[in-house]
């Protein structure tokens with residue numbers, strides 16, 4: 455009988471419990487014994503776990519968040535007693551002490567990196583892709599995204615009627631970290647008039663052009679979907695230079711210095727959606743307001759598509775463990791489940807390609823992309 459540990463790591467996302475249930479039920483059906491580490495990687499570091507059986511997997515399919523709780527802890531840099539520690543050895547010890555044959559980690563890009571660290575430390579690891587950002591490479595889907603898309607689209611729908619009633623510009627800031635999938639998808643589905651994503655840096659002039667064109671057509675309001683990572687062209691150029699300086703730095707001190715100046719640059723755009731609203735109001739004379747959707751996008755019941763995906767990937771993860779396929783992410787490629795080596799996933803980000811279908815579709819329905 456195989457003994458397997460499971461944990462959820464990184465930001466929570468709708469569908470995590472459906473994946474825990476899918477994995478757990480299939481694993482028990484394949485004659486495995488399960489324990490669930492609590493609070494993400496911290497649970498693995500400090501041997502905090504709960505036993506999982508069929509009973510504990512009941513009633514969680516539709517529940518948001520994660521019953522195992524989560525954290526953004528890292529394997530090699532965890533805050534313990536006020537200082538940062540490498541907890542790799544402690545995690546290996548927990549694994550061995552519990553006689554585990556494998557550990558299954560549900561999480562996003564950061565979790566893929568942590569999973570690879572544990573693979574390098576000798577553990578058998580399977581990673582299941584979870585994120586509302588849809589930014590994990592080599593998988594078409596990640597659970598959480600479909601629900602967040604639904605929530606953000608609903609918000610845009612609702613903001614339309616208030617923008618229209620007041621003849622205002624409403625900027626709605628949408629999550630997605632450094633990628634624009636969620637803002638672009640929700641912007642298209644909700645019919646936003648302008649969509650700003652990090653992959654297409656914007657110019658204020660171009661946004662004003664779109665708004666003024668709408669006014670000429672008698673439409674005195676606009677809804678703008680702004681990805682949280684969106685940036686103007688000037689900032690994007692400065693950031694490209696700062697990134698290059700980090701890459702080119704030749705000593706650890708030089709890297710640290712280059713990173714500090716890049717962080718200082720990043721600080722200058724903290725309030726950027728509000729700053730953009732002020733600039734648009736000044737330029738167009740239309741009252742402008744900001745709505746930050748924030749954590750609402752990650753909360754609550756997963757939609758059917760996420761429950762289905764999480765169940766598919768969870769059960770496929772159990773099969774991977776049974777087959778002894780480790781060091782992989784279990785993702786999707788079209789209608790199929792795909793096993794992808796973690797070495798191909800960790801440290802990479804799936805950005806929106808400039809020529810992606812969604813980008814083309816947005817342009818074809820006359821949505822401004824700010825460029």
Ligand code: F6P
Pocket residue numbers: 465526562585586587629630631682752
């Ligand atoms: O990765 C999911 C995500 O919600 C991003 O969209 C967002 O940038 C980030 O997490 C927020 O992180 P935290 O939960 O640590 O505030």
